[in-house]
Amino acid sequence: QVQLQESGPRLVKPSQTLSLTCTVSGGSISSGTSYWSWIRQPAGKGLEYIGRIYSSGNTNYNPSLKSRVTISTDTSKNQFSLKLRSVTAADTAVYYCARNAGGTYYFDYWGQGTLVTVSS
Amino acid sequence: QSALTQPPSASGSPGQSVTISCSGTSSDVGGYNYVSWYQQHPGKAPKLMIYEVTKRPSGVPDRFSGSKSGNTASLTVSGLQAEDEADYYCSSYAGSNTFDVVFGGGTKVTVL
Numbered sequence: 001q002v003q004l005q006e007s008g009p010r011l012v013k014p015s016q017t018l019s020l021t022c023t024v025s026g027g028s029i030s031s032g033t034s035y036w037s038w039i040r041q042p043a044g045k046g047l048e049y050i051g052r053i054y055s056s057g058n059t060n061y062n063p064s065l066k067s068r069v070t071i072s073t074d075t076s077k078n079q080f081s082l083k084l085r086s087v088t089a090a091d092t093a094v095y096y097c098a099r100n101a102g103g104t105y106y107f108d109y110w111g112q113g114t115l116v117t118v119s120s
Numbered sequence: 121q122s123a124l125t126q127p128p129s130a131s132g133s134p135g136q137s138v139t140i141s142c143s144g145t146s147s148d149v150g151g152y153n154y155v156s157w158y159q160q161h162p163g164k165a166p167k168l169m170i171y172e173v174t175k176r177p178s179g180v181p182d183r184f185s186g187s188k189s190g191n192t193a194s195l196t197v198s199g200l201q202a203e204d205e206a207d208y209y210c211s212s213y214a215g216s217n218t219f220d221v222v223f224g225g226g227t228k229v230t231v232l
Contacts (some may be wrong), residue, residue, distance in 0.1 A: 037221075045225075046223055046224065046225045046226045047158075047211075047223040047226075048223065049211075049220065049221040049222065060220050062220070096166075104154070104171070104172075105152075105154045105156070105212075105213035105220075105221055106154070106156035106168060106172070107156070107158070108168050108171075108177065110165040110166055111165065112164075113165050
């Protein structure tokens with residue numbers, strides 16, 4: 001059973017960088033054909049795809065966020081991370097990490113989500 | 121504004137059926153058989169209910185079914201139960217050169 005857990009600062013100041021880590025258990029992020037994704041959800045709103053990283057290290061980002069986003073992996077810790085630069089209040093949301101199984105485009109395992117607030 | 125269009129709300133009495141639509145374009149819903157549906161209860165992470173238009177993950181009741189016609193996908197919940205009351209989101213692959221994965225704005229299903 002794959003499990004994902006987000007961690008990182010819950011409060012970030014405007015113009016700074018939001019950094020989150022997703023720790024994966026029950027499966028290796030460096031093996032197989034899984035993709036590892038980040039998705040966010042502002043309070044009371046819908047889901048927004050941020051981007052993903054492949055086991056090969058290749059990445060894909062939402063064009064609307066691409067200029068500010070970096071997703072990377074730390075295979076030694078079985079983790080993948082999200083960095084979102086130059087944040088504003090509009091980036092306040094619950095951030096989820098999730099897995100796309102077997103090179104697919106659906107998310108079969110999700111973390112519980114973590115609320116990140118952008119405020120001074 | 122979400123890339124895929126869902127009705128904001130839907131409702132039904134216990135035992136009845138409710139169908140939620142998800143409208144896209146030929147570049148996403150209509151172009152690929154990669155539509156998925158997620159159920160989200162308040163304060164919880166989304167849960168995969170349907171993938172690749174019609175497939176159900178292990179453990180999802182067969183009361184949940186998916187379909188697609190042209191640029192519109194649908195999720196039907198038959199035999200509504202109280203625990204089905206939740207938000208439902210559709211998602212579709214939209215091509216590697218564009219948004220890649222897009223979501224609908226969500227539909228709140230109320231069991232009357």
